[in-house]
Amino acid sequence: MTIVQMLSYHFMQRALIVGVLVSLCAALLGVSLVLKRYSMIGDGLSHVGFGALAIASALHLAPLAVAVPVVIVTAVLLLRLSQSSRVKGDAMIAIISSSALAIGVICVSLTTGMNTEVSSYMFGSILSLSRSDAILSVILSLAVLALFLLFYPRLFAVTFDESFSKATGTRTELYNTLLAVLTAVTVVLGMRMMGALLISSLIIFPALSAMRICRSFKAVVLCAAGISAGCFVLGTVASFFLETPTGASIVVADLICFGICSLLGSRD
């Protein structure tokens, strides 16, 4: 089997195109989320996404059409929670995410049973991407990328120092909400391939790796995007030839990259 043969499969073409785009989205948003100490939100959202997908498949509804809005609403809610000082934000995220996971699992076991479809939501599968899903994913991830690039100066300022931005007349709630919505869309898109349990690593790993070796925000963002897309392609190709699960292979590629970046970063 060669790379050329691999690329002749339609599902591989789809997976690579969608995967690279989603990886770019995840990496860009990941930098802001990690720096704002919101990395747990990605994890919480993916579990809520799983719950939504499970219920959608039990009710025979289109999975993405259900999951995207549900996860967007949750994202905005989680953001509010983690900002209010009265509630323990991280504890609430844990409660919401495990509840959603539990409801999803029960819902699945009562209806279809734990079939391959459900396991693909948990651990991801590149085969699960239908043609219409792929088109929707490409459109949505291009929209996420465009919005991120357009609002880059504002997102930087809000990430670096929210109270300064707010004091000098920037509508920080708006940009925090934007960040939450974009993250929600990215998480749902990435879940199909990476699985609910592994998608948050797509958000966190590239940002952390890039922060080891870069000094400016712009460099971190560019580097994270490169690492993310590179590790996605490497992981996917490796999983094809070694017949390992895709999501897990991508995470391992990211882990190795993180190790290399840590070594490079600690030298100076």
Add this chain to the structure above:
Amino acid sequence: MAIIQCENAGFAYDGRTVLEGVNFSLNAGDYLCVVGENGSGKSTLIKGLLGLKKPDRGTVRFGDGLKSTEIGYLPQQTQLQRDFPASVGEVVLSGCLNSLGGRFRYNREDRERARKNMERMGIEDLEKTSYHALSGGQQQRVLLARALCATKKLLLLDEPVTGLDPVAAGEMYNLIKLVNLCDDITVIMVSHDIHAAVRYATHILHLGQKQLFFGTAAEYKESDAARRFLGGNRI
């Protein structure tokens, strides 16, 4: 017409009042120094003026057509993440955010303003350096340059000279006065340096959980509040 006006404003955290009875108004071009002991509510008042904290009582009002996009702000030692990857240039430029309006990118004018303010602060050589690799005093200068970028009518400074060496502190006071006089910027500054306060400011606001004094710097020198604050010594 006052540019900023407080009427009987009071602030509380979780129902505990930390500052009350604040009554003052400033005209454009005034230079107000806010003094008081640690915990007397100075930073709380600054946050109240900026709209970061809602008053529990009374009102804080902008006049003279002042908009929040015309305000520059230097926070007191923020808990900016120590490991935040940002270059000095990026941080200073982010002060121009409130001039973006409907634009998506910074233009040449914004970049020019950022460069000029870095020069004013003597940090132009650090432009490409990582913000978190700087010393405390250097970080303070970066944040001041950012505040100057954001300032069009009003500049709020919460302990701007903390962490600066004496020469730099003196230069800072002169620079702030210059901005106040030449650019006709209204300045509100929190300071523990009472001697510099009465020398440079036009007005003094003395806080201690409530408003102890508000008036011109000359009046303040003769006031009881000043005498008590300095332990019986006259300024």
